Amino acid sequence: MKKLKEYEINIAKLSNKMHQYEFEMDDSFFNLFSDEIIHGGKLRADVELEKSETLLTLHFDIKGTVRLTCDRSLEEFDQPVDVQEDMIMKFGPENKELDENLWQIESDTQQINVAQHLYDYIVLSLPMKKLHPRYLEEMDEDSDNDILVYSSRQSGDADNDNDEDDDDDDIDPRWNALKNLN
Template sequence: MKKLKEYDINIAKLSNKTHQFEFDMDDSFFDLFSGEIMHGGKLHADVELEKTETLLTLHFDIKGTVRLTCDRSLEEFDQPVDVQETFRMKFGPEDTELDEDLWQIASDTQQINVAQHLYDYIGLSLPMKKLHPRFLEEEDEDSDDDILIYSSKHAGDSDSDSDEGDDDDDIDPRWDALKNLN
């Protein structure tokens, strides 16, 4: 996959300091992955890599738009994306995932590929409910602020909220009968 190599960073040749990398992603980038959520887009990623003797720290700053399909109307629309994430790679004896944001890579690793990280961070930034912008105003109108909660008191209930008194008096007799089943 020649296109995937565009997202390689040769860490063996880098000195122990901070390095800057830029990546542009378009429809051909999304074709490299088998996801059905994102159909394409145009994004730019600034990746800052801090290299030390034992650790690589990658700071991702991704901005642009992704083409999605509306869950309500099935129309395609452009969703703005603005992502800032940090990922760490620690040098060790073998390649292992230690945590979701920390991997261990072999000490003799020559290069890393950030394409999967870029794709994952973009996907994680998307809303669960994908709505065309024209439906967002309707969603705001139907917000939880308009929900009314009704409460009623049974006859004989007192207005006091104290915990004193018998709690057994408030139990429905049908539940009382269930206690006898043991």
């Protein structure tokens, strides 16, 4: 995986300050991942890495376009991508993900590879329904600015919200006794 080496950052030799990195992502980058969502693209990622004694703070700024397949017509089209994400990597006894943007890495880690993080941020920025831009234009022309609101409420639920105080006599008397505790 020689191509993945391009996305490695040697953190062992870095001093405790802000560092800047630039990564170019093209079709060969997306071929490294077995996912069929993105067929290619041309993006640039600017990564700011701030190193301190106990953690690394990374800020990703990714801009460019990716090639997707339209869900309606199965035509390929270019989708613009503009992503800003932050990630914190703190030093600890083992490597593990603590949260979606918080990772723990071993204290003796020599280098980190940001390729998977870049790919994940790009994929997560894509719309759920991938439509060719011409279909989006048609949808805009067809809509008369009507907004449909769907609710999961049952028809009788709205009445119950307003009548909470009226139903006090239906409550078990033991609960009424608890209301007086203050």
